[in-house]
Amino acid sequence: MHGFLLWLTIFLDLLLPSIFGALLYISYRRRIKLRRERDILLQEKEAALGFVHNVGEVFADSDSVDMTSLLARVLHYAVRTCKASAGAVHLVNTKTSRLEARSISGVFPPPFEVNIEHLDLDQDATLHLEKLVQQTPLALGKGLIGEAAVLGNSILVEDAEMDSRVPQLPVGFLRIRTLLIVPMRFGNHTIGVMTLVNRTNGEQFALSDLNLAQALAAQASVPIHYAGLQETLEEKRELDRGMQIAQQIQHSLLPQELPALPSVELAAFNHPAMDIGGDYYDFINIDDKHIGLAIADVSGKGIGGALMMAVCRSVLRINAENVYDPSSMLCSLNQTLSSNLADDMFISMLYMVLNLDTHQLSYARAGHEAPIIIRSGEPKAIQVETSGIAIGLVDNQTFGAVIETHNISLLPGDLVVSYTDGVTEAMNSAGDEWGTENLIKAVERMANASAPDLLENIHTEVLGFTGDNRQSDDMTMLALKIKG
Template sequence: MKLFKEGDARRASRRKRVFDVLQVVGDAIQGGQPESTLHRLITQGAASVVEAEGAVLYLLDEKAGVLVPRHCTRDCPPLIALPERIVNQAKTNAGTLPSFLRLHSIKPGEGVVGSVFSNLKEENIPDLRHHPKFEGKANPFQQHVAALMAPLKHGVRGLGVLAAASERTKPFSPHELEMFDALAEQCGFALGNAQAHQEAGAKRKLESELRNASEIQRILLPEKAPETAGWEMAARNVPARLVSGDYYDFVPVGSTHLGVAIADVCGKGIPAALITAMCRSVLRSNARETLSPATVLAAVNRNLFPDIREDMFITVSYAVLAEDGSSLTLGRAGHTPPLVWRQESGKVDVISAPGVAVGVDKGSVFERITKDVPIPMESGDVLLLYTDGVNEAVDHKELEFGEERIKTIFALAAPNGAQAVVDALCDAVRKFIGGEPQSDDITLVVVRKK
C-alpha cells in the first residue's frame, strides 16, 4: 500500500509539472516573448516533467525541408548519429559536441528523431543504440541513453520533435511517456497557434505596406489625361496585384509639346513598383526640354542600367506630341508595338519602331538601335499604346487574348473616341478571362488626333 501511494504521488507530481510548464509557456506566448525564449522554456520544462538529464527541440524548416535544433539543454545526451571525427575531437575538446548538435539538421525519416517526425508517433526508447533507426556507432557519449520522443503537431501538420533523455540503464516508465506525450501535444498546439498568429501579423503588416505602396503609386499616376488643342487622350492602369509594374505618364515638354509614356517592368510586386517609380522620375527629369524620344530613352537607360538587376528590364514607349496636333514622334525601347487606327481606311496599322529594352545594355547598343520614328496622323486617327498584360491575358483554356482581338475591338471603338477605346478593351479583357485571376498588369494609353 505504501509503494502504491508513493507511485500515485509521483504520477500526481508529474501531472502538476506538466500543468506548470504549460502555464509558463502560455504566459511567454501571451507576453510576446521571442521564439528563442519559448523554445528554451519548452525544453527545460520537458526535462523537468520526466526528471531527465536534458531535452532537445527540433522544428521543421519548411523551406529547407529539414528538422533544425532550436534548443538543447546543456546536459542532454546526443540523440543523433555522431560522425567518428566528432567523437574523436569531443574526447579532447568539450565544445565540439555541443557545437555539432546545435548546427546539425536532420531530414524527415533520418535516424530516430527523423523517424518519430515522419511517423508522427511518440516513442519510449530504452536504449538508443539498439533502436532499429539509430545509425551511429558505439562511442563513449551514447553508451546507455534512454529517451522519450514525441512529435509536435498542429492539427495534422507536423511541426517538429520534442525529446528528453538521460544516460541510464533504467527505461522511462509508461506513465512518464504518457505525461511527456501530453506535454508535447499541448506544446505543439501552442507553437502552432503562435506561428499562425505571427504569420497573420506579418501578413497584415505586409498588406498594410502594400496598400501604402499602392496608394503612393496611385498618386504618381496622372489624375486624368490632359487635353490639348490638337489631341484627345485617355488612359487606364489595372494592376494584377496591389502594386503594379506598369505605369503611364503625361509629361510637359517645353511650352509647346507633351510627352506620353507607357512602361512595363519585367516583374511584379514591390521590386517592380520601385523600378517603375525610378523610371518615371528619370524620364521626367530628362524630358523637360527634349523633343527627341530616343534621346530621352537613352538617358533613362544610362541612368537606370547600373541599378537594375540582371534578371530585370523595362520596356518603354515614349512619344512627343506637338500640342497643336502638327506632329507625333515615337521612341520604343523594346515595348509592345503601338497600333494606329486610320479613320480614312478603317484599318489598323502596327508601328514597328526599332529599340532595345531599358536595362539590357549599358548604352552603346541601345543608342545605336533605338531611333525616333515620326508617325503621320490625320484628323480622327487614333494611336493605341498598351502593355503585354492586354494581349497576353489568358482564359480558362490558357488561350491568349492576342493582338488580333485587340485590333478588332480597337477598330470598332476608335470612331467613338479615346475613352471609348480604353473602356472597350478593358471590358473585353475582363470578359475574356472570366473568373481567372488577372496574370499581369494592364495599362492602356490612347491618343486621338482632333
C-alpha cells in the same frame, strides 16, 4: 502409517511458514510496484495538469500569442519536471523542410554535428553555444532529432557516452551523459521535437522520465500548433499591410491627373493582375512645347516588378528634360538600368514625344508593341513597326545600333492608342486570347469617340471576353487624340 503422519505434520509445520512468508513477500513487492506505478501516473497527471495551467496563462486575456514566449514556457516546465540540466525545442519549418531551434534552456550541448571553430569558450560560452545551435538547421530524417521527427518515435539514450549515435564535443562541461528526444505531433504530423539533456542529479534518464516527457510533449503540441497558425496568420497580415503600402506608393507614382492640353485629349488606365504590378505609364513635361508619353512593361509581376517600375519612372523623369529624340532617351535608360536589372528581368517600353504646336509625334520602341494609329475619317488603323530591343537585354552599343525613331504628323481627329500585352493576351476560360486583331477592331469601331470613352469601352470588352477567368497579367492602355 503413524510414522508417516508424524513426519508429514513436522514437514508442514516447517514448510507452511516459509510458503506463507514467500506469498506475503511477493504480495508486498507487488504492492510496492503498484504504488510506484501509481505514483508515476499521478506525477504524470499532476505534471500534465500543471503544464496545461502554466501554458494556459500564456493564452489568457490575450488576442495573440508570442511563439517565443510559449516555447520558452513549455521548455522551462519540461526541463524542471524531468529534472534535466538543459533542453531545446526544434520546430519544423515547412518552407525549408528543416528543423530549426526556436527555444533553448540552460547550457545545451547539441546532440548533432556543429562547427565549433567560432565557439568562444572563454567569453560567454553559453550565449555563443545558443547562437550556434540556433544557426544550425537540421535535416529531416538525419541524426537522432531528424529521425525522431520523421519516424515519430521517442528516443531514450540512457548512457549517451557509450552510444555512437550521439556526437560529443571535446569540452568537459558539454559532454552528453544521458538523453531524451521526444517528437511533438499534432494529428499525423510532427510539428517539432523536444530534446532534454543530462539529469541534474547525475543519474541516467529512465523509462519513467521518457513517459513523463512524452505526456508533456503531447500536451504542448496543441497550443504550439495553434500558436503556429496564429504566427503564420500574423505574418500574412504583416505582408498584406506591406503590400497595401506598396500598392498605395505605386498608385501615387502613376499620374494622379491627366495633363490639360488645349489641342490634345488624353486618357489612360492601369489594372495590375496582383495588388501591385510591373506596368507603367507616364506623361512628362519636356518643355513648354513638348510632352513625353511613356508606357512600359517590366517582366515579372509583384513587388520586384513594381520596384523596378518605380526606378524606371525616376530615371526617365530625371533625364527626359530637353530630350526630344525618343531613341536617345531609351538609350539613356538602357545605359542606366541595364546594370541594375536581374538576369531574368527586362523592360519593354514605348516612348513618344509630341510637339504640341505642330502635332508631330516621334516614337521609339524598346521591344514594346507598336502604337495603333487611326487617321480621322479612315476606316482602318495602322501599326508602323520599328526596330528596338527591350531595356536590359543587351549592352548600350548594341541597343543604340538597333533602335530607331519614327516620326508622324498628326491631324485633327487622329487617334493614337498604345497598350501592354496584358490587354491582347487576356484569356477566357477556354484558354483563348483576346488578341491584337480584336483590339484593332475595337479601336476602329470607336474611332470617333473621345479618348476616355474609347479606353473605357475597350476595357469593358476585354472583361466581357475573359468573364470570370482570373486576370493573369497587368493591363495598361494610353490614348491621345488630336482635337478637331
